[in-house]
Amino acid sequence: MIKPTTVLGQPAMWLRAPDGAEVTVLLHGGQIVSWIPAGDQERLYLSPQAVAGPGQAVRGGIPVCFPQFAKRGPLGQHGFSRQQTWQWEEGAQRGDVVIGVLRLTDNDATRAVWPHAFEAELSFSFSGLQLDVELAVTNTGDTTFDFQAALHTYLLVDDVRRARLGGLFGVQYLDTVNGHSQHQELDPFSFAGEIDRIYWDAKGPLTLATAAGRTQITREGFDDVVVWNPGPARAAALADLPDDDWLQMLCVEAAQIGRPVTLAPGQEWVARQGFEV
Secondary structure, three states, X not given: OEEEEEEOOEEEEEEEOOOOOEEEXXXXXXXXXXXXXXXXXXXXXXXXXXXXOOOOOOOEOEOEEEOOOOOOOOOOOOEOHHHOEOEEEEEEEEOOEEEEEEEEEOXXXXXXXXXXXXXXXEEEEEEOOEEEEEEEEEEOXXXXXXXXXXXXXXXXXXXXXXXXXXXXXXXXXXXXXXXXXXXXXXXXXXOOOOEEEEEOOOOOOEEEEEOOEEEEEEEEOOOEEEXXXXXXXXXXXXXXXXXXXXXXXXXXXXXXXXXXXXXXXXXXXXXXXXXEO
């Protein structure tokens, strides 16, 4: 079943697989904001104070960061794709699997800050206990461009202090809180406050263990992993996040940051992030 709905006052699409799994995606930002596996519970965090609309970025779900990550370039935080309205292209059921496809192309607003012609496509498929999200970017112009990208996934947890993330042992990371670089020495590791790390060349699968069970996280085409939680002090400074909700979320992001993608005219880049509970 696939039908239009609204989330945060904005157009969205709700999709349900034959086994009962559900996904809801906002057209604003092309952003998946809910994933309920079959017979399971909500697995994505969406802030109850999130806002959506022109110029707004929605706090939660799976924001698409493009064509820049964070402030690592001349554009605003995480580029512009989170604040654009994506076009709903397709929703279909194929056997037991449901798919959805959204598309964003360059327009006057994007060209004003980033003078390149592009097509970004977000596609997702789900059934049972699995969700796969794919991001594809095509250079539709006549000049080469570089970009960074990420799927800024907010995972719902019962208490982040009791969560454990495994699969990054020995991987070098940049701690952007203190500016230091080091290697991951504990596996799995836990969280006690603000964390903001970019793990470089993190190729293997990850496992997030919480009271709700284990979530397996895989990536293809994304070289890097970002792990982020604002902690209590920074959460209190964020207008769209309740003060204590840092306890309920952990961002585990598939990203391409350290080596930006270079696309010549006509070239395409594709990467994906998958989840299984």
